[in-house]
Amino acid sequence: MPETYDVIVIGGGAVGCMVARFLSRYRLSILLIEKEADIGMGASSANSAIIHAGYDPLPGTLKAKMNVAANLMWDTLAGELNIPFERRGDYVVAIGPKELPKLELLLEQGRRNGVPGMHIISAEEMRHREPNINPDVSGALWAPTGGICDPFAISIAAAENAVQNGVRILLETAFEDFIMDGKRIVGIKTNRGDFGCRWAVNAAGLYADVVMHKAGVRPEFKITPRRGEYCILDRAEITVNNVLFPVPSDISKGILVTATLHGNTIVGPNAQDIEDKEDRAVTYDGLGELWDGAHKLVPSLSPRHVIAVFAGLRASGNAPCETPGVDYNHDFIIEIPREVQGLVNLGGIESPGLTSAPAIALRVIELLKEAGEKLEEKPDWQPIRPPRPRFRDLPHEEQKRLIALDPRYGRIVCRCEMVTEGEIVAEIHAPIPARTYDAIKRRTWLGTGRCLGSFDMPRVVDILAQELGVSPLAITKKGPGSEFLVRPTKQVEG
Amino acid sequence: METTEKMICITCPKGCTLEVTHDGQTVLKVEGSGCKRGKDYVERELKDPRRMVASTVRVRGGTHPLLPVYTSAPFPKPRIQELLAELRKIEIKAPVKMGEVVLADALGEGIDILASRDMPRMTG
Amino acid sequence: MALKDKYDVVIIGSGPGGLAAAISAKKYGAEDVLIIERDVELGGILLQCIHNGFGVEIFKEDLPGPSYAQRFINEAMLLKVEALLDTMVLDITPQRRIFASSKINGFVDIQARAIVLAMGCRERTRAQVRLPGTRPAGVYTAGTAQRWVNVEGYMPGKRFVILGSGDIGMIMARRLTFEGAKVERVLEVMPYLTGLTRNYVQCLLDYDIPLQLQHTVKRILGHQRVEAIEAVRVNEKWEPIPGTEEIIPCDTLLLSVGLIPENELSKKAGVQLDALTGGPVVDNNFETSVPGIFAAGNVVHVYDLVDWVTEAGLAAGKSAARFALAERRREIRHIPLLAGHNVRYVVPHELDKQTLMEEEVRLQFRVKQPVEEPVWVEVHSENNLITRKSERYVRPGEMVTIVLTPRHYEEVERATSLTVSIVER
Known part of the structure; x- marks a missing residue:
């Protein structure tokens, strides 16, 4: 008899973690499985870090509903989970006279979606608000409810809070198949054995199609990975203080130029449909495309200021919108399908997926209630995830106090981002332990500065080895197979 | 047998490319040299090429696991790999002082292997 | 080692530039010289450059990197240069206050009379x-x-x-x-x-x-x-x-x-950088655009030979020592004028004692609270009353003046600060 849970969430991205966190409010036994060595390593790890206002999705789509509903939730959620989040607002910038009429259309679309506070500002006003803007700007759409966030922190904080409230999380655990009893799902098979469940939530992101097909649901549904490449610029060289979108094309929001919470400017993404669900390679041509897009909005940006390049994959689906009269074929799937019992099916959660994740989680709860699940609230549910100290954000007096309390906060391991040994050790022993270099990087932003970790890397490998009680040879960048080191210098083979 | 080959003189930073004709160790002709030191270099390289060698040896109880070492004089080039294999076998004990002989008369070549730095004992 | 609040010369970084600057600062008369090093030992990147080829210009010898460093480390220790190891500088102000942080030394807050930036460079x-x-x-x-x-x-x-x-x-x-x-x-x-x-x-x-x-x-x-x-x-x-x-x-x-000069700290100190070299703009004394902050070695521009880094460090250390000594002389001559009982502030803030030898100095201030009866306006040193005068009343709206004259010089000469206060009669 395998271990049995009320709910198993398949996939530890932003959506899966939010579902687990919101479900942890009820008397349910919950397991979340993630195939990678850490949570939030798929689409949730490489994106524009924006909490969208909601004017972009077509009215009537699930994307529009979820986006606008979720946008309202972010102040409370960020407060409860201690996620860095700033509601800075965002702009869609029209360049030249031809693009100007499109702003009206977007404004109208936003109003129909229920986005509050939007209006069009003049070219002069835009130049005033963002001095780096292309002087040919003809006007801009201003959406005050747009925000920026720390995208890594979202999945991690939600997962930690879920663990605090009794959810079990298994990493490096890959879904293989469902265990069926007739038309009913009674469990799942994984590389780590079988687990029983009454409900399975498909939150598999790029692999959502594979998972639902195993249950015989929506055989026509297909996820096409759409790669988006990004560049991060050195904050010491140039700073753009706002979130700037170009006027969107039919397939994408276009290449944007945006501020991050760490003060770096980020440029991207382009959009490239590919086959391989793991191909996060940055391409030579793609980087060229980014610069054309970036220069359209901010001509003074230079490739010389780049400190990092990366690519993310959007889990782009082909599900038609179910609202009558809306002709759209890339909508979210959020459903309990009729074909099988015991499946909550989520699919095609691409942008604005990160923004929508908390609203999707609430929708999952509604669906379960509609399916007759008696969800009983736990009186001791703890919605607050306690914050951990961030040395660089503290004034000198508090830094002093922190070091006096725990001297490990006095040793700076990452000089660019000012991350201390104390913070690294705290993450290694956190509710979701950071056991790889990249896991520590996503939690502390260490190694993301201009030296890209060349200073901290040997030191972090050392700290990981010491805290985990293993040899430095066993320390990996992102799980098995990505070891940093191969042998002691003096042990030559053969 | 007479052969002609290209060599780069490293006597000074200029780095002249020399066209050298020689019969074994006997230099017959040197072309492309910017000065007369080129010929001396060629003769040395053909008869007895030598290099300074720097590497590390294992050290026990020191502040680091390895101690950097170097040859007290240029070492015969053909025996460098042999010397490195020898150094891999060595493990010394901290503390060590700069200039201390780690291996005397290495491979019987009359050249010592010296510590490049102090290596204090690990405390605490 | 007991850390002092104030140092003549503080050097950031203990690579060849920093070590040379420390040694030279000592030789040119700086008394308290401190090196702050982020690693657990002195020497910088030279310690991992175990190959030969160092010191050909300065020592006319072909040394490995660690040996080249060790010679300077030994000399610095002999000269009693102090060192804070495993300590990262967080911030430098243009007034040469240094904040640093360390697992072993805790939070460090010190004032330098002169600073030598010797952070070296980082890799592209x-x-x-x-x-x-x-x-x-x-x-x-x-x-x-x-x-x-x-x-x-x-x-x-x-x-x-x-x-x-x-x-x-x-x-x-x-x-x-x-x-x-x-x-x-x-x-x-x-x-x-x-x-x-x-x-x-x-x-x-x-x-x-x-x-x-x-x-x-x-x-x-x-x-x-x-x-x-x-x-x-x-x-x-x-x-x-x-x-x-x-x-x-x-x-x-x-x-x-390629290598790029490491200048995050220089920027915080307000030092002007050259876009071409990536390092601070310096004069022939290796002084940056901020008075009293010097820079030497790869932090200024990337050198090909370590020997030149050492020479730059020696020159910068000498300039820093001279600046620090002048600063010391100024500090001894200058004493602060402090606001005492019922005094909001005093102008000037500092007194150059030399001035009093030749001319009088007018101290002006405002009171905090009105006193509608006769009071004494007094100037004290740490131990003695130096002068006083009477006022019929004092009010915050009206400035009060008291004058120090050459006849006060002898008393003032021994003082390390002067306090102006209102004393009720």
Whole structure:
């Protein structure tokens, strides 16, 4: 008899973690499985870090509903989970006279979606608000409810809070198949054995199609990975203080130029449909495309200021919108399908997926209630995830106090981002332990500065080895197979 | 047998490319040299090429696991790999002082292997 | 070691530039000289540069990096230079206050009369050469690999490709070969070698390591660990030439693509930087645009020989010592004028005692609270009343003046501060 849970969430991205966190409010036994060595390593790890206002999705789509509903939730959620989040607002910038009429259309679309506070500002006003803007700007759409966030922190904080409230999380655990009893799902098979469940939530992101097909649901549904490449610029060289979108094309929001919470400017993404669900390679041509897009909005940006390049994959689906009269074929799937019992099916959660994740989680709860699940609230549910100290954000007096309390906060391991040994050790022993270099990087932003970790890397490998009680040879960048080191210098083979 | 080959003189930073004709160790002709030191270099390289060698040896109880070492004089080039294999076998004990002989008369070549730095004992 | 609140010269960094500056500052009369070093020992990057070739100009000897450093470390210790190890400077103000942080020394807050910036340089990274491809383990800067192999005792790979024919790249090619690794190729985007010819011969030719000029890495392959790189020939504009791609299997790509002066701290101190060198603008005394802040070595511009770094450090240390001593003399001559009972502030804030030898000095101030009856206005040193005068009343709206004259000089000369106060009669 395998271990049995009320709910198993398949996939530890932003959506899966939010579902687990919101479900942890009820008397349910919950397991979340993630195939990678850490949570939030798929689409949730490489994106524009924006909490969208909601004017972009077509009215009537699930994307529009979820986006606008979720946008309202972010102040409370960020407060409860201690996620860095700033509601800075965002702009869609029209360049030249031809693009100007499109702003009206977007404004109208936003109003129909229920986005509050939007209006069009003049070219002069835009130049005033963002001095780096292309002087040919003809006007801009201003959406005050747009925000920026720390995208890594979202999945991690939600997962930690879920663990605090009794959810079990298994990493490096890959879904293989469902265990069926007739038309009913009674469990799942994984590389780590079988687990029983009454409900399975498909939150598999790029692999959502594979998972639902195993249950015989929506055989026509297909996820096409759409790669988006990004560049991060050195904050010491140039700073753009706002979130700037170009006027969107039919397939994408276009290449944007945006501020991050760490003060770096980020440029991207382009959009490239590919086959391989793991191909996060940055391409030579793609980087060229980014610069054309970036220069359209901010001509003074230079490739010389780049400190990092990366690519993310959007889990782009082909599900038609179910609202009558809306002709759209890339909508979210959020459903309990009729074909099988015991499946909550989520699919095609691409942008604005990160923004929508908390609203999707609430929708999952509604669906379960509609399916007759008696969800009983736990009186001791703890919605607050306690914050951990961030040395660089503290004034000198508090830094002093922190070091006096725990001297490990006095040793700076990452000089660019000012991350201390104390913070690294705290993450290694956190509710979701950071056991790889990249896991520590996503939690502390260490190694993301201009030296890209060349200073901290040997030191972090050392700290990981010491805290985990293993040899430095066993320390990996992102799980098995990505070891940093191969042998002691003096042990030559053969 | 007479052969002609290209060599780069490293006597000074200029780095002249020399066209050298020689019969074994006997230099017959040197072309492309910017000065007369080129010929001396060629003769040395053909008869007895030598290099300074720097590497590390294992050290026990020191502040680091390895101690950097170097040859007290240029070492015969053909025996460098042999010397490195020898150094891999060595493990010394901290503390060590700069200039201390780690291996005397290495491979019987009359050249010592010296510590490049102090290596204090690990405390605490 | 008991840390003082104030130092004559504080040096940030203990590489060749910092060590030379400390030694020279001591020799030119600075009493309290402190080095702040982020690593656990003095010496900087020289400690991992175990190869020979250092000191040819200064010592007329061919030394390995650690020996070159050790000679200066020994001299600095002999001269009683103080050192804070394992300590990272967080912030420097233009007024030369230094904040630093350390696991062993705690939070450090000190005032320097003069500062020498000697943070050296850092390596360019993958992003700065914009290498496309995946992001697996196995892409390291040559310096990071050097630290692992030579200091920490671990090999970061078995089969290497090195991008960049700078000296560190070529020296690492030999070093890795010495330790049993295979170096498949050194690629250089320029049509010429960027390091010294001597290193090309001794590091690459000697061990049959192929060098390809006008080549770069087009992409990195491998998900978890590097599995191969795609090399490509480039034209004069560094653009890949289609059809010249070659997949080279390897598990590690080392980057030796240049060095950049490390000036995060200089910026915080308000030091003006030169966009071309990436380092501070300095005068012939190595003084930056901020008075009393000096800079020496690779933090100013990247040198080819360590000997020149040492010379720059010696010069900067001497200038810093001179500045600090002048500062000390000024501090002894200048004493603060403090606001005492019922006094809001006093102008001037400081008194140059010398002035009193020749002329009188007018002290002006405002009171905090009105007193509508006669009071004394008094000037005290730490121990004595120096002068006083009577006022019929004092009010915050009306400025009060009291004068020090040359006849007060002798008393003032012994004082380290003066306090002005209102005393009720």
